[in-house]
Amino acid sequence: MLISRDDHVLFLGDSITDGGREDSASGLGAGYVSLIAGRLFMDYPEKQLCITNRGVNGNRLANLLERMGPDVLEVEPAPTIVSILIGINDVWAVFEEEGEDAEPVPVTQFYEDYSRLCRRIVEKLKARLVVMEPFCLPVEPVTAEWHAELDPKIQAVRQIATDFGAPLIPLDGLFTAACSYAAPEYWTEDGVHPTLAGHQLIADAWLDAVRRAKGLD
Helix, strand or coil, X not given: CCCCCCCEEEEEECHHHHCCHHHXXXXXXCCHHHHHHHHHHHHCHHHCCEEEEEECCCCCHHHHXXXXXXXXXXXXXXXXXXXXXXXXXXXXXXXXXXXXXXXCCCHHHHHHHHHHHHHHHHHHHCCEEEEECCCCCCCCCCCHHHHHHHXXXXXXXXXXXXXHCCCXXXXXXXXXXXXXXXXXXXXXXXXXXXXXXXXXXXXXXXHXXXXXXXXXX
């Protein structure tokens, strides 16, 4: 198992991770982070874990790099595991209807920036990583064009996981498979933001991967 006693697990990402954390009593939000925390606290009280949510609505990969200091590297106690879910807003911005469309982020730049993010975490904190695929489903406003833009970034995220020896949570494939027994609208409200069922799918996948991963124990 990846998680050891006294670990501090920090979740980094966008609105999917945020889950309304600032309005929640726990500070963990009402999404997958809270579901994961509840299960870990229930199953492993002896590990005395600390869990922090640092998701921010609307964030793109560049935003994570900008706030690495205060939201990750300078957090006390220092995170020992950092879980990252980012990338869908880099696609959403390209197809935004209001205002001018953003320029697509080349996959090479996305990969390089993601690598830089991970290197800073590993080198500064000596933390372990968990890498989560961005995903989308065909619910308005998402169209097939979104996946054409997202798929290369998913491949980049998979390569990042390999590069850093991190557990990969294959969310895009898992959500697609889930649509074989319930409609896309059952899992996401708008093709991106999960319903409660969708958040549970993420939480279960994360817990399964982390339990199977090799840790320090």
